[in-house]
Amino acid sequence: MPRISTSFDATSTAADVVAGVDLTGKRAIVTGGASGIGIETARALAGAGAEVTLAVRDEDAGRRTAQDIAGNVRVALLDLAERPSVDVFVDSWDGPLHILVDNAGVMASPLMRTAEGWEMQFATNHLGHFAVANGLRRALAAAGGARIVSVSSAAHMRSPVVFEDIHFLEREYQPWLAYGQSKTANILFAVEASRRWADDGITANALHPGGIRTNLQRYVDDAELERMRAATGGNAPQWKTPEQGAATSVLVATSPLLDGVGGRYFENCNEAELHQPGTRTGVMPYALDPEAAERLWTVSAETLDLKGA
Numbered sequence: 001m002p003r004i005s006t007s008f009d010a011t012s013t014a015a016d017v018v019a020g021v022d023l024t025g026k027r028a029i030v031t032g033g034a035s036g037i038g039i040e041t042a043r044a045l046a047g048a049g050a051e052v053t054l055a056v057r058d059e060d061a062g063r064r065t066a067q068d069i070a071g072n073v074r075v076a077l078l079d080l081a082e083r084p085s086v087d088v089f090v091d092s093w094d095g096p097l098h099i100l101v102d103n104a105g106v107m108a109s110p111l112m113r114t115a116e117g118w119e120m121q122f123a124t125n126h127l128g129h130f131a132v133a134n135g136l137r138r139a140l141a142a143a144g145g146a147r148i149v150s151v152s153s154a155a156h157m158r159s160p161v162v163f164e165d166i167h168f169l170e171r172e173y174q175p176w177l178a179y180g181q182s183k184t185a186n187i188l189f190a191v192e193a194s195r196r197w198a199d200d201g202i203t204a205n206a207l208h209p210g211g212i213r214t215n216l217q218r219y220v221d222d223a224e225l226e227r228m229r230a231a232t233g234g235n236a237p238q239w240k241t242p243e244q245g246a247a248t249s250v251l252v253a254t255s256p257l258l259d260g261v262g263g264r265y266f267e268n269c270n271e272a273e274l275h276q277p278g279t280r281t282g283v284m285p286y287a288l289d290p291e292a293a294e295r296l297w298t299v300s301a302e303t304l305d306l307k308g309a
Protein backbone atom coordinates (compact mmCIF):
# COMPACT_ATOMS: atom_id res chain seq x y z
CA MET A 1 0.00 0.00 0.00
CA PRO A 2 1.35 3.50 -0.76
CA ARG A 3 2.69 5.72 2.00
CA ILE A 4 -0.09 7.64 3.78
CA SER A 5 0.18 11.37 3.26
CA THR A 6 -2.25 13.94 4.58
CA SER A 7 -2.92 17.66 4.36
CA PHE A 8 -1.65 18.07 7.94
CA ASP A 9 1.85 18.84 9.18
CA ALA A 10 3.94 19.61 12.28
CA THR A 11 1.89 22.72 13.05
CA SER A 12 -1.49 20.95 12.95
CA THR A 13 -3.31 20.46 16.24
CA ALA A 14 -5.35 17.55 17.54
CA ALA A 15 -8.48 19.66 16.98
CA ASP A 16 -7.45 20.28 13.36
CA VAL A 17 -7.04 16.60 12.50
CA VAL A 18 -10.25 15.48 14.20
CA ALA A 19 -12.43 18.20 12.66
CA GLY A 20 -15.27 16.57 10.77
CA VAL A 21 -14.74 13.16 12.40
CA ASP A 22 -17.74 11.86 14.37
CA LEU A 23 -16.82 9.44 17.15
CA THR A 24 -20.30 9.19 18.65
CA GLY A 25 -20.81 5.67 20.00
CA LYS A 26 -17.06 4.91 19.99
CA ARG A 27 -15.15 4.08 23.14
CA ALA A 28 -11.52 5.02 23.69
CA ILE A 29 -8.84 4.54 26.33
CA VAL A 30 -5.91 6.94 26.67
CA THR A 31 -3.18 5.68 29.00
CA GLY A 32 -1.40 8.49 30.81
CA GLY A 33 -4.37 10.66 29.89
CA ALA A 34 -3.94 13.10 32.80
CA SER A 35 -0.68 14.68 31.68
CA GLY A 36 1.05 16.22 28.68
CA ILE A 37 -0.10 15.15 25.24
CA GLY A 38 -2.38 12.52 26.77
CA ILE A 39 -4.69 15.29 28.00
CA GLU A 40 -4.94 16.85 24.56
CA THR A 41 -5.41 13.46 22.90
CA ALA A 42 -8.28 12.70 25.27
CA ARG A 43 -9.76 16.17 24.80
CA ALA A 44 -9.84 15.81 21.02
CA LEU A 45 -11.36 12.31 21.11
CA ALA A 46 -14.01 13.36 23.64
CA GLY A 47 -14.69 16.53 21.65
CA ALA A 48 -15.49 14.39 18.62
CA GLY A 49 -18.06 12.46 20.67
CA ALA A 50 -16.16 9.43 21.96
CA GLU A 51 -16.52 8.03 25.45
CA VAL A 52 -12.97 8.38 26.76
CA THR A 53 -11.41 6.55 29.70
CA LEU A 54 -8.32 8.14 31.17
CA ALA A 55 -6.21 5.21 32.39
CA VAL A 56 -3.99 6.80 35.00
CA ARG A 57 -1.94 5.97 38.07
CA ASP A 58 -2.95 9.23 39.80
CA GLU A 59 -6.75 9.19 40.05
CA ASP A 60 -6.96 12.72 41.47
CA ALA A 61 -5.11 14.06 38.44
CA GLY A 62 -7.42 11.96 36.28
CA ARG A 63 -10.52 13.45 37.87
CA ARG A 64 -9.19 17.00 37.50
CA THR A 65 -8.45 16.34 33.83
CA ALA A 66 -11.85 14.76 33.23
CA GLN A 67 -13.51 17.84 34.74
CA ASP A 68 -11.40 20.15 32.62
CA ILE A 69 -12.09 18.29 29.38
CA ALA A 70 -15.85 17.90 29.88
CA GLY A 71 -17.70 15.48 27.64
CA ASN A 72 -18.06 11.78 28.32
CA VAL A 73 -14.80 11.20 30.20
CA ARG A 74 -14.15 8.50 32.80
CA VAL A 75 -11.17 7.74 34.99
CA ALA A 76 -9.70 4.34 35.78
CA LEU A 77 -6.65 3.37 37.80
CA LEU A 78 -3.80 1.81 35.83
CA ASP A 79 -0.18 1.42 36.82
CA LEU A 80 1.52 -0.13 33.82
CA ALA A 81 4.51 -1.22 35.87
CA GLU A 82 2.42 -3.24 38.30
CA ARG A 83 0.94 -6.45 37.00
CA PRO A 84 -1.94 -6.64 39.52
CA SER A 85 -3.01 -3.13 38.51
CA VAL A 86 -3.01 -4.08 34.82
CA ASP A 87 -5.05 -7.20 35.59
CA VAL A 88 -7.67 -5.25 37.57
CA PHE A 89 -7.89 -2.64 34.82
CA VAL A 90 -8.50 -5.13 32.00
CA ASP A 91 -10.82 -7.31 34.08
CA SER A 92 -13.06 -4.37 34.88
CA TRP A 93 -13.42 -3.32 31.24
CA ASP A 94 -16.80 -4.21 29.83
CA GLY A 95 -18.01 -4.05 26.23
CA PRO A 96 -16.25 -3.07 23.00
CA LEU A 97 -13.19 -0.87 22.72
CA HIS A 98 -12.71 1.07 19.49
CA ILE A 99 -9.53 3.06 20.19
CA LEU A 100 -6.67 2.19 22.55
CA VAL A 101 -4.06 4.94 22.79
CA ASP A 102 -0.91 3.54 24.39
CA ASN A 103 0.37 6.95 25.39
CA ALA A 104 1.78 6.70 28.92
CA GLY A 105 5.52 6.65 29.20
CA VAL A 106 8.62 7.32 31.22
CA MET A 107 11.80 8.74 29.66
CA ALA A 108 15.48 8.44 30.49
CA SER A 109 14.93 7.59 34.14
CA PRO A 110 17.72 6.44 36.41
CA LEU A 111 17.88 2.66 36.71
CA MET A 112 14.70 1.41 38.31
CA ARG A 113 13.22 -2.05 38.31
CA THR A 114 9.74 -3.47 38.77
CA ALA A 115 8.96 -5.99 41.48
CA GLU A 116 9.84 -8.69 38.93
CA GLY A 117 13.24 -7.10 38.26
CA TRP A 118 12.34 -5.78 34.80
CA GLU A 119 13.93 -2.54 33.64
CA MET A 120 11.35 0.18 34.32
CA GLN A 121 11.21 1.97 30.95
CA PHE A 122 10.78 -1.28 29.00
CA ALA A 123 8.30 -2.55 31.59
CA THR A 124 6.19 0.63 31.56
CA ASN A 125 6.42 1.73 27.95
CA HIS A 126 6.24 -1.69 26.32
CA LEU A 127 5.38 -4.62 28.62
CA GLY A 128 2.56 -2.85 30.45
CA HIS A 129 0.93 -1.78 27.21
CA PHE A 130 1.48 -5.25 25.74
CA ALA A 131 -0.39 -6.75 28.69
CA VAL A 132 -3.21 -4.19 28.43
CA ALA A 133 -3.70 -4.76 24.69
CA ASN A 134 -3.70 -8.53 25.10
CA GLY A 135 -6.08 -8.32 28.04
CA LEU A 136 -8.44 -6.17 25.98
CA ARG A 137 -8.12 -8.10 22.75
CA ARG A 138 -11.67 -9.43 22.84
CA ALA A 139 -13.01 -5.94 23.51
CA LEU A 140 -10.99 -4.63 20.56
CA ALA A 141 -12.23 -7.42 18.31
CA ALA A 142 -15.81 -6.74 19.37
CA ALA A 143 -15.55 -3.14 18.16
CA GLY A 144 -14.99 -4.13 14.52
CA GLY A 145 -12.13 -2.11 13.02
CA ALA A 146 -10.51 -1.16 16.33
CA ARG A 147 -7.32 0.88 16.31
CA ILE A 148 -4.35 0.75 18.63
CA VAL A 149 -2.17 3.85 18.73
CA SER A 150 1.34 3.13 19.96
CA VAL A 151 3.01 6.37 21.01
CA SER A 152 6.69 5.86 20.23
CA SER A 153 9.41 8.45 19.69
CA ALA A 154 12.19 9.54 17.35
CA ALA A 155 14.34 8.31 20.23
CA HIS A 156 13.72 4.82 18.88
CA MET A 157 16.75 5.67 16.72
CA ARG A 158 18.92 5.36 19.82
CA SER A 159 18.53 1.60 20.13
CA PRO A 160 16.98 -1.51 18.65
CA VAL A 161 15.57 -4.06 21.07
CA VAL A 162 18.67 -5.77 22.43
CA PHE A 163 17.24 -9.26 22.87
CA GLU A 164 20.42 -10.58 24.45
CA ASP A 165 20.00 -8.27 27.47
CA ILE A 166 16.72 -6.37 27.41
CA HIS A 167 16.77 -5.63 31.13
CA PHE A 168 20.37 -4.43 31.45
CA LEU A 169 21.45 -7.30 33.63
CA GLU A 170 24.81 -7.77 31.85
CA ARG A 171 25.45 -4.41 30.19
CA GLU A 172 25.90 -1.00 31.78
CA TYR A 173 22.59 0.82 32.20
CA GLN A 174 22.20 3.91 30.02
CA PRO A 175 18.94 5.85 30.44
CA TRP A 176 18.67 6.90 26.78
CA LEU A 177 19.47 3.46 25.43
CA ALA A 178 16.77 2.00 27.64
CA TYR A 179 14.28 4.63 26.46
CA GLY A 180 15.23 4.08 22.82
CA GLN A 181 14.87 0.33 23.19
CA SER A 182 11.41 0.69 24.72
CA LYS A 183 10.30 3.06 21.96
CA THR A 184 11.52 0.65 19.26
CA ALA A 185 9.46 -1.98 21.05
CA ASN A 186 6.40 0.28 20.69
CA ILE A 187 6.83 0.25 16.90
CA LEU A 188 7.54 -3.48 16.68
CA PHE A 189 4.41 -4.08 18.74
CA ALA A 190 2.34 -2.23 16.11
CA VAL A 191 3.89 -4.33 13.34
CA GLU A 192 3.14 -7.66 15.00
CA ALA A 193 -0.25 -6.79 16.51
CA SER A 194 -1.48 -5.74 13.07
CA ARG A 195 -0.28 -9.03 11.59
CA ARG A 196 -1.64 -11.26 14.35
CA TRP A 197 -4.94 -9.54 14.89
CA ALA A 198 -5.86 -8.70 11.28
CA ASP A 199 -8.64 -11.31 11.30
CA ASP A 200 -10.23 -9.45 14.21
CA GLY A 201 -10.12 -6.20 12.23
CA ILE A 202 -7.62 -4.70 14.68
CA THR A 203 -4.89 -2.42 13.36
CA ALA A 204 -2.02 -0.84 15.27
CA ASN A 205 0.24 2.00 14.18
CA ALA A 206 3.09 3.81 15.91
CA LEU A 207 4.12 7.45 15.91
CA HIS A 208 6.51 10.13 17.07
CA PRO A 209 4.55 13.06 18.50
CA GLY A 210 7.33 15.66 18.13
CA GLY A 211 9.21 17.43 20.91
CA ILE A 212 6.86 18.84 23.53
CA ARG A 213 7.68 20.28 26.98
CA THR A 214 5.84 18.05 29.45
CA ASN A 215 6.48 16.15 32.67
CA LEU A 216 8.24 13.57 30.51
CA GLN A 217 11.47 15.56 30.78
CA ARG A 218 11.54 15.31 34.59
CA TYR A 219 14.76 13.26 34.51
CA VAL A 220 16.51 15.43 31.90
CA ASP A 221 18.58 18.53 32.80
CA ASP A 222 18.28 21.88 30.99
CA ALA A 223 21.45 21.51 28.90
CA GLU A 224 20.32 18.15 27.56
CA LEU A 225 16.85 19.58 26.92
CA GLU A 226 18.30 22.41 24.87
CA ARG A 227 20.31 19.94 22.80
CA MET A 228 17.11 17.95 22.19
CA ARG A 229 15.17 21.05 21.21
CA ALA A 230 17.85 22.10 18.73
CA ALA A 231 18.08 18.60 17.32
CA THR A 232 14.35 18.31 16.67
CA GLY A 233 14.01 21.67 14.95
CA GLY A 234 16.96 22.12 12.60
CA ASN A 235 17.68 25.80 11.97
CA ALA A 236 14.58 27.10 13.68
CA PRO A 237 14.14 24.83 16.69
CA GLN A 238 10.71 24.94 18.25
CA TRP A 239 8.89 22.84 20.77
CA LYS A 240 5.44 21.78 19.72
CA THR A 241 2.53 22.75 21.93
CA PRO A 242 0.72 19.84 23.63
CA GLU A 243 -2.17 20.39 21.20
CA GLN A 244 0.24 19.97 18.26
CA GLY A 245 1.96 17.10 20.03
CA ALA A 246 -1.32 15.20 20.29
CA ALA A 247 -2.17 15.68 16.61
CA THR A 248 -0.37 12.65 15.20
CA SER A 249 -1.86 10.36 17.88
CA VAL A 250 -5.34 11.63 17.08
CA LEU A 251 -4.76 11.34 13.34
CA VAL A 252 -3.62 7.74 13.72
CA ALA A 253 -6.62 7.04 15.98
CA THR A 254 -9.28 8.56 13.76
CA SER A 255 -8.33 9.43 10.18
CA PRO A 256 -10.36 7.61 7.53
CA LEU A 257 -7.12 7.49 5.51
CA LEU A 258 -5.89 4.82 7.93
CA ASP A 259 -8.86 2.46 7.61
CA GLY A 260 -7.38 -1.04 7.45
CA VAL A 261 -3.82 0.30 7.64
CA GLY A 262 -1.50 -1.19 10.28
CA GLY A 263 2.12 -1.69 11.24
CA ARG A 264 3.28 1.75 10.17
CA TYR A 265 5.08 4.71 11.78
CA PHE A 266 3.93 8.32 11.56
CA GLU A 267 5.40 11.71 12.43
CA ASN A 268 4.10 15.23 11.88
CA CYS A 269 0.71 13.76 10.88
CA ASN A 270 2.09 11.78 7.94
CA GLU A 271 3.56 8.35 7.47
CA ALA A 272 7.33 8.63 7.88
CA GLU A 273 9.96 7.68 5.34
CA LEU A 274 12.75 5.32 6.30
CA HIS A 275 15.40 7.15 8.31
CA GLN A 276 18.26 8.58 6.26
CA PRO A 277 21.65 9.00 7.96
CA GLY A 278 22.33 12.63 8.85
CA THR A 279 18.66 13.42 9.47
CA ARG A 280 16.64 13.39 12.70
CA THR A 281 13.47 12.04 11.13
CA GLY A 282 12.09 8.81 9.76
CA VAL A 283 11.86 5.29 11.04
CA MET A 284 14.72 2.85 11.52
CA PRO A 285 14.41 -0.34 9.46
CA TYR A 286 15.03 -2.41 12.61
CA ALA A 287 11.84 -0.98 14.12
CA LEU A 288 9.72 -2.31 11.23
CA ASP A 289 11.51 -5.66 10.94
CA PRO A 290 8.84 -8.40 10.96
CA GLU A 291 11.21 -11.00 12.44
CA ALA A 292 12.18 -8.75 15.33
CA ALA A 293 8.49 -7.92 15.81
CA GLU A 294 7.57 -11.59 16.08
CA ARG A 295 10.50 -12.29 18.40
CA LEU A 296 9.57 -9.40 20.66
CA TRP A 297 5.99 -10.65 20.84
CA THR A 298 7.14 -14.11 21.88
CA VAL A 299 9.59 -12.75 24.45
CA SER A 300 6.99 -10.35 25.87
CA ALA A 301 4.33 -13.06 26.19
CA GLU A 302 6.84 -15.35 27.91
CA THR A 303 8.05 -12.60 30.22
CA LEU A 304 4.49 -11.79 31.28
CA ASP A 305 3.48 -15.45 31.26
CA LEU A 306 0.53 -14.54 29.04
CA LYS A 307 -1.12 -17.72 27.84
CA GLY A 308 -2.56 -17.51 24.35
CA ALA A 309 -1.02 -14.12 23.49
Ligand SMILES: NC(=O)c1ccc[n+]([C@@H]2O[C@H](COP(=O)([O-])OP(=O)(O)OC[C@H]3O[C@@H](n4cnc5c(N)ncnc54)[C@H](OP(=O)(O)O)[C@@H]3O)[C@@H](O)[C@H]2O)c1
Binding pocket: 031, 032, 033, 034, 035, 036, 037, 038, 055, 056, 057, 058, 078, 079, 080, 081, 082, 102, 103, 104, 105, 106, 107, 124, 151, 152, 153, 154, 208, 209, 210, 211, 212, 213, 214, 215, 216, 217
Ligand atom coordinates in the same frame (compact mmCIF):
# COMPACT_ATOMS: atom_id res chain seq x y z
N1 LIG B 1 7.04 15.07 25.11
C1 LIG B 1 7.83 14.74 24.12
O1 LIG B 1 8.66 15.53 23.64
C2 LIG B 1 7.75 13.35 23.54
C3 LIG B 1 8.59 13.04 22.46
C4 LIG B 1 8.55 11.76 21.95
C5 LIG B 1 7.67 10.83 22.46
N2 LIG B 1 6.86 11.14 23.52
C6 LIG B 1 5.98 10.10 24.07
O2 LIG B 1 4.71 10.64 24.27
C7 LIG B 1 4.06 9.96 25.34
C8 LIG B 1 3.40 10.96 26.27
O3 LIG B 1 4.42 11.76 26.82
P1 LIG B 1 4.20 13.20 27.46
O4 LIG B 1 5.23 14.06 26.87
O5 LIG B 1 2.78 13.60 27.41
O6 LIG B 1 4.67 12.88 28.96
P2 LIG B 1 4.00 13.10 30.39
O7 LIG B 1 3.35 14.43 30.47
O8 LIG B 1 5.04 12.76 31.38
O9 LIG B 1 2.88 11.99 30.38
C9 LIG B 1 3.23 10.65 30.51
C10 LIG B 1 2.15 9.95 31.27
O10 LIG B 1 2.53 8.59 31.48
C11 LIG B 1 2.18 8.26 32.79
N3 LIG B 1 2.91 7.12 33.32
C12 LIG B 1 4.24 7.02 33.58
N4 LIG B 1 4.50 5.83 34.14
C13 LIG B 1 3.30 5.18 34.27
C14 LIG B 1 2.90 3.94 34.79
N5 LIG B 1 3.77 3.08 35.36
N6 LIG B 1 1.60 3.60 34.74
C15 LIG B 1 0.69 4.43 34.20
N7 LIG B 1 1.01 5.64 33.70
C16 LIG B 1 2.30 6.00 33.74
C17 LIG B 1 2.47 9.52 33.59
O11 LIG B 1 1.83 9.44 34.83
P3 LIG B 1 2.30 10.35 36.06
O12 LIG B 1 1.83 11.73 35.71
O13 LIG B 1 1.58 9.74 37.21
O14 LIG B 1 3.79 10.25 36.14
C18 LIG B 1 1.90 10.57 32.66
O15 LIG B 1 0.52 10.69 32.85
C19 LIG B 1 5.11 9.06 25.97
O16 LIG B 1 4.92 7.73 25.56
C20 LIG B 1 6.41 9.61 25.43
O17 LIG B 1 7.41 8.61 25.35
C21 LIG B 1 6.88 12.39 24.05
